Amino acid sequence: MTVTATYQGLEGRQQLDLAYKPQLRHCTFFMPKVGGPTLMIVGDQHFEIEQQGADLKTFLNFKRYLDGRHSVAEISQITGLSSGDALEIVTTFAEQGLLREERPELDRIPVPVFIDQIDKSTGMWAEQIGYHRLWSGLENLDYRKEVFLGLILETYHYINSASRHISTAIAHCTDPQWKHLLSEYLSEEYNHAWMAKESLVNMGVPAEQVEDAHPLIGTWSLVNNLCEIAREDTLGYLACTKLFEARGAESVEGATALQRLAVEYGFPEGCLDPLASHVIEDVKAEHTGLVEEALEGRDFVLADRAHIAVNNLHDLKHSFDQYSENIIYYYSDVANYIPRLKVDYFSL
Structure with a gap:
């Protein structure tokens, strides 16, 4: 061979x-x-x-x-x-330089080198997230319209979780500069879920059903992973903003594609305008640059902290894959409740 x-x-x-x-x-x-x-x-x-x-x-x-x-x-x-x-x-x-090279003498990584490598790796993982069959299936109209609706519902839950994982990061941050940066971030992000909620109402979901909807397990897993990263690794959490925040022109183009697909799936034209405005706001806020701002004026990152941050970033990428897979699985099933119901004691 x-x-x-x-x-x-x-x-x-x-x-x-x-x-x-x-x-x-x-x-x-x-x-x-x-x-x-x-x-x-x-x-x-x-x-x-x-x-x-x-x-x-x-x-x-x-x-x-x-x-x-x-x-x-x-x-x-x-x-x-x-x-x-x-x-x-x-x-x-x-x-080709494709084999891992162990460098035990390298205990400090220069900040420009670290940021450049994070940019390259998050670019690769964001590209891979985009290869998931959820996106190609929606583009080809392979799924029933409930899968598209489910994507917007889970996006609402995901956006609504921002205050939870950002506040967790603040509570466990020991660096005063980073704590201030994260506090500013929270003040900008804590109340954006209404945009996705309004889009869902435009799509025909009653507001009270959106508010009472229960996230899928894949969405819970994604949010819980973000909270765990925020709890144990502030540097990794800041780096993760490069995956879970809007990524410049790519996300604006993605929002435009979603608006087009909404119409193709039979939803009212313009129904996703509020959600698209959230993407544009995030792009303007440049939240994918949080790690650059956090490391500004610093010379190096300790190698052991860099290893932890990268592993957490990689795990988050797989959380996004699980999130996408669960959307297909749940919303493709004609027997499932949409939006998903909570199961209380009296339902047993």
């Missing part, structure tokens, strides 16, 4: 042996067109995977052992590839 990746800036060939335990840098795989080439996305870099002599499933099975716990010889034995082919694949990844 031979797998090659084409990328400008190829460096000198690194010599590896069968005892080496390779770990791939964090990446995502995406196939833009069925039957087309597979893209491997690492930060802001896109690599095209060329397969020669084996299918994609075989390659991905090989990739999952690049975890830093298996030697090249062990990977060869497990996957059934020859040791020569296994070493060639690993060496190709090394050539």
Whole structure:
């Protein structure tokens, strides 16, 4: 099996042996067109995977052992590839700079370097969130209109949770400058849910039903994860604003697409204007730059804190995937109550 990746800036060939335990840098795989080439996305870099002599499933099975716990010889034995082919694949990844490099001497990361890497990684994860089948299915009108309505309902719950996770971050922040920054953030964000509520009323959901609606478990999980990050890791929470706040022109374009889809799904034209205005407000407020403002005037980030922040950021990305998946699952079922009801004692 031979797998090659084409990328400008190829460096000198690194010599590896069968005892080496390779770990791939964090990446995502995406196939833009069925039957087309597979893209491997690492930060802001896109690599095209060329397969020669084996299918994609075989390659991905090989990739999952690049975890830093298996030697090249062990990977060869497990996957059934020859040791020569296994070493060639690993060496190709090394050539592209795609293997994780342990640097125990680096205990402080310069702030510009940290912010640049966070920007690249959140860009990759935001792109991956956009690849979720919820969005392509809505765009293709594959789902019933209740799924689109459900997306707006869960968006309302998500926006309505802002005061909860921001106040949690404030309560557990030990840095006076960051506490002030978060307090300003709360004052700007605590009362935006009415915009989504008004959009839902425009779509035909009575206001009292919106207010009494119960979030899906996927939405609860997303919000609870944000609260947990806010509780244990202020730096990570500030970095997470790059995922959970509006992302510039991309979000304005996304809001415009939602307004178009609302009409295509049979909802009144202009029904989502209030929600779209929330997106535009967030873009103007530049809340995706909170971590830059927090680190302004500082020289470095401790490496152990950076590791925690990145792991929390990655977990949040998967919370968004779970959130999207749960919207499809619940609102596609014709038997489910919309909006979701609370189950009280007298319902038993």
